[in-house]
Amino acid sequence: MTMTESPPSEAAESTEPEAAVPGTGLYDALTTSDHKAIGRIWLRVGLLLLTGVAVLGVPVALEATSADSVDVFDGANAAWQMNGLYNVALVLLVVPALTIGLATIVVPMQVGSSNIAFPRAAAAAAWGFVVGAAIMIVSVFAGGGWGALDGVRGEEADAIELTLLGMGMVAASILLACICLATTVVSLRTPGMGLMKTPLFAWSVLVSASVWILTLPVLIANLIIIVVDLRGGPLVFGNPEASTMIYDQVHWILEQPAVFVLGIPVLGIIGSIVPVVAGTRHVAHAGLMAAIGAAGLLAVGGWSQPAFSDQREELLFVAFGLLAVVPVLATLGLNSLTLAKAGVPAGLPPAQLLGALGAGLLLLLATGAGALRVIAPLDLIGTDADAAVGRLVAFAALVGLVAGMWFWASKIGGHALSNAAGLGVMLDFIGAGVLMGAAHLLIGFDFDGGLNETMAWIVFVGAILAVIGAVGVVASVASARRSDADPGDDPWNGHTLEWATTTPVPPENFVGALARVTSEAPLLDAAEQGDSDEEGAPS
Amino acid sequence: MFTTGFKFYFGLAAALVLSAVIYGYATGGEHVGPITWGWKGGVGEHIGYTMLMASGVVASAISFVIVAFRDADPSAQAHYLGVDEIVPTATVTGSYWPVVGAFGAGVGLLGLVLTPVLFVGGIVICSLAAIEWMMDAWADRATGDAEANAALRDRVMAPFEIPVAGTLAVGVIVLAGSRIFLNASKNGAVFWAGLIAILIFGIGVLYAAKPKMNRNIIAGLVLTCGLAVIAGGVVAGVDGEREFHPHEPHGEDHGDDHAEDDHSE
Numbered sequence: 070m071t072m073t074e075s076p077p078s079e080a081a082e083s084t085e086p087e088a089a090v091p092g093t094g095l096y097d098a099l100t101t102s103d104h105k106a107i108g109r110i111w112l113r114v115g116l117l118l119l120t121g122v123a124v125l126g127v128p129v130a131l132e133a134t135s136a137d138s139v140d141v142f143d144g145a146n147a148a149w150q151m152n153g154l155y156n157v158a159l160v161l162l163v164v165p166a167l168t169i170g171l172a173t174i175v176v177p178m179q180v181g182s183s184n185i186a187f188p189r190a191a192a193a194a195a196w197g198f199v200v201g202a203a204i205m206i207v208s209v210f211a212g213g214g215w216g217a218l219d220g221v222r223g224e225e226a227d228a229i230e231l232t233l234l235g236m237g238m239v240a241a242s243i244l245l246a247c248i249c250l251a252t253t254v255v256s257l258r259t260p261g262m263g264l265m266k267t268p269l270f271a272w273s274v275l276v277s278a279s280v281w282i283l284t285l286p287v288l289i290a291n292l293i294i295i296v297v298d299l300r301g302g303p304l305v306f307g308n309p310e311a312s313t314m315i316y317d318q319v320h321w322i323l324e325q326p327a328v329f330v331l332g333i334p335v336l337g338i339i340g341s342i343v344p345v346v347a348g349t350r351h352v353a354h355a356g357l358m359a360a361i362g363a364a365g366l367l368a369v370g371g372w373s374q375p376a377f378s379d380q381r382e383e384l385l386f387v388a389f390g391l392l393a394v395v396p397v398l399a400t401l402g403l404n405s406l407t408l409a410k411a412g413v414p415a416g417l418p419p420a421q422l423l424g425a426l427g428a429g430l431l432l433l434l435a436t437g438a439g440a441l442r443v444i445a446p447l448d449l450i451g452t453d454a455d456a457a458v459g460r461l462v463a464f465a466a467l468v469g470l471v472a473g474m475w476f477w478a479s480k481i482g483g484h485a486l487s488n489a490a491g492l493g494v495m496l497d498f499i500g501a502g503v504l505m506g507a508a509h510l511l512i513g514f515d516f517d518g519g520l521n522e523t524m525a526w527i528v529f530v531g532a533i534l535a536v537i538g539a540v541g542v543v544a545s546v547a548s549a550r551r552s553d554a555d556p557g558d559d560p561w562n563g564h565t566l567e568w569a570t571t572t573p574v575p576p577e578n579f580v581g582a583l584a585r586v587t588s589e590a591p592l593l594d595a596a597e598q599g600d601s602d603e604e605g606a607p608s
Numbered sequence: 609m610f611t612t613g614f615k616f617y618f619g620l621a622a623a624l625v626l627s628a629v630i631y632g633y634a635t636g637g638e639h640v641g642p643i644t645w646g647w648k649g650g651v652g653e654h655i656g657y658t659m660l661m662a663s664g665v666v667a668s669a670i671s672f673v674i675v676a677f678r679d680a681d682p683s684a685q686a687h688y689l690g691v692d693e694i695v696p697t698a699t700v701t702g703s704y705w706p707v708v709g710a711f712g713a714g715v716g717l718l719g720l721v722l723t724p725v726l727f728v729g730g731i732v733i734c735s736l737a738a739i740e741w742m743m744d745a746w747a748d749r750a751t752g753d754a755e756a757n758a759a760l761r762d763r764v765m766a767p768f769e770i771p772v773a774g775t776l777a778v779g780v781i782v783l784a785g786s787r788i789f790l791n792a793s794k795n796g797a798v799f800w801a802g803l804i805a806i807l808i809f810g811i812g813v814l815y816a817a818k819p820k821m822n823r824n825i826i827a828g829l830v831l832t833c834g835l836a837v838i839a840g841g842v843v844a845g846v847d848g849e850r851e852f853h854p855h856e857p858h859g860e861d862h863g864d865d866h867a868e869d870d871h872s873e
């Protein structure tokens with residue numbers, strides 16, 4: 070016999086699966102396995118971190134203006150640790166959280182899947198990231214960080230170990246999320262969508278996820294080695310208690326070529342926005358895919374670790390630095406051709422187009438600064454030029470991601486975001502990135518005549534602009550949530566499958582089966598087919 | 609033939625009995641005592657051995673009940689419903705276990721630095737999350753009906769979950785409370801003890817008054833407590849225990865009783 074409380078008739082009637090109604094409360098956020106809700110967790114955490122890190126950037130920049138007279142953090146050691154937190158958080162917390170959030174929401178819809186691959190693992194990645202980030206940030210404020218200028222002593226060692234372990238948990242969570250995203254693009258594409266017909270954002274996510282999958286285990290191994298050295302004495306590579314050795318062992322993740330991975334999804338976002346605004350196909354979809362793939366290849370950076378063996382004057386490092394400009398230039402060139410083919414739209418540009426082009430410009434500046442940095446006679450390595458490349462890439466990614474949030478807003482939260490506010494936010498972030506990047510680069514050149522002090526103040530202005538931008542994004546999102554306006558299912562006449570579904574997006578993404586895909590722009594195909602049918606129809 | 613519930617509980621029983629035997633020998637068991645429940649030789653440390661062995665016997669009994677009555681068996685249910693086969697569904701339902709697993713990993717990391725007890729706690733939480741996650745994954749695909757799947761899952765896991773959750777809840781309160789008391793001053797410890805007692809009492813009264821409390825409120829409480837434990841653990845662990853000043857013994861009568869007290873009021 071079977072123990073069951075359901076009488077046969079009721080149980081038999083309930084064997085047809087019913088569409089679940091998505092919840093929006095905290096319980097649903099904690100237990101969800103829907104990719105859109107998981108993506109929103111990443112985005113909310115990312116926006117919170119963006120605001121916090123932008124605010125932290127102001128005293129960090131102020132401290133750098135005049136180290137002797139300004140002492141915001143009560144001592145050089147605390148200032149150095151906060152500077153470390155700002156650098157690491159910008160590259161390893163803020164940008165990955167926003168990137169993974171946007172990708173987790175958009176990529177499954179773009180490839181025509183009902184959910185992300187391994188949805189519970191994706192949820193675990195999101196929550197692991199939250200816990201790891203909390204441990205990392207709290208431990209830095211409790212006296213940890215990535216070493217100490219005057220050597221690691223006493224309880225500092227515990228806090229520093231926690232910082233490193235928190236950072237490891239963050240890296241492992243990003244790795245898990247990347248595995249889910251990469252598997253979604255590889256395995257869950259709708260029938261007919263070959264890899265070469267994959268939408269550019271999904272393709273760029275596959276490329277960047279693959280690069281992270283190659284890079285992050287190296288970082289995790291670095292962290293384990295440091296913890297072992299810290300705990301057991303200098304067992305493996307040296308004495309991490311000595312001044313800045315810990316930071317030296319991990320800061321390769323903040324430098325080129327590894328840091329360029331942050332820019333790869335930006336190339337996909339540009340490639341998704343431009344043809345929709347232009348209302349036409351890309352002039353060379355395959356060429357753009359190749360450029361994005363090449364950018365990924367040149368962003369594999371686990372091999373370049375100056376703390377262990379300095380390859381920064383070797384041919385491979387120089388070649389990676391110089392060649393990184395090429396795929397960015399190619400992407401911008403091909404997108405410009407697409408725009409030119411359709412003609413420049415009159416009036417104010419949509420915020421997402423301004424953001425996409427601005428992000429592309431910042432990425433070009435970043436790779437350009439990186440190319441200058443690897444030219445040995447300029448002697449820029451180890452100077453503020455390191456920070457210049459990192460800031461420019463991070464702000465390129467931020468501007469691109471914010472442009473993506475404006476573009477896909479209706480699919481993310483069911484609301485459209487204000488175009489005017491978007492234009493302001495994008496301009497603000499572009500300005501912040503240019504000011505901070507250029508000023509750091511000029512400090513790196515170390516010109517005489519008090520220029521460094523002026524540039525440090527320009528970095529400070531950039532940091533304030535970043536705070537304004539972060540607050541602007543959060544305010545725009547909050548304002549949109551209160552709006553009753555219906556954004557429509559496809560406000561931009563999009564080309565890819567995420568625009569084929571309704572707004573708000575149903576739990577299984579698509580109602581009914583999707584038609585077989587025959588190109589990278591299936592909705593444009595359908596529109597063109599409809600037009601030709603109308604022309605051929607008898608009047 | 610063997611249901612999933614039987615496999616789970618039989619495997620659990622085997623693991624527990626094996627653990628009891630290993631634990632017995634590791635803590636001074638002699639001859640074949642740990643294998644024969646103490647009939648021919650000592651079993652080592654009694655409390656741990658008895659708890660592990662008793663849990664193993666209980667798990668084994670549950671496994672036989674489940675297989676004897678074919679409880680929580682999708683194929684038996686299909687037979688009962690009069691259909692040849694229940695079509696599985698591919699929908700993945702919501703689950704607490706990813707967030708619990710992430711929290712467990714965080715606790716484990718804290719323990720790696722602060723105290724081995726937290727580390728073991730983190731490992732236990734992660735292991736439980738892994739077990740529950742596997743059972744959820746099985747239940748999601750058991751039949752084509754989400755409610756029937758949830759009922760099947762609960763039938764298998766409730767006998768395991770309720771005692772484990774109760775033990776863990778008490779353990780976490782005791783452990784977290786002790787860390788706070790050791791970190792706080794003498795009067796501060798009294799304050800914290802009173803506050804924790806009021807919180808436990810208040811939550812109990814609230815739950816008794818509203819047994820069907822909004823699940824979002826419960827989720828909020830769990831999340832807040834979890835983050836507070838992590839942040840508090842970092843700060844208290846890095847800050848360390850308060851200073852204890854040992855008293856000099858006044859005479860032979862006092863011995864080592866009350867040999868230390870703190871002066872950190």
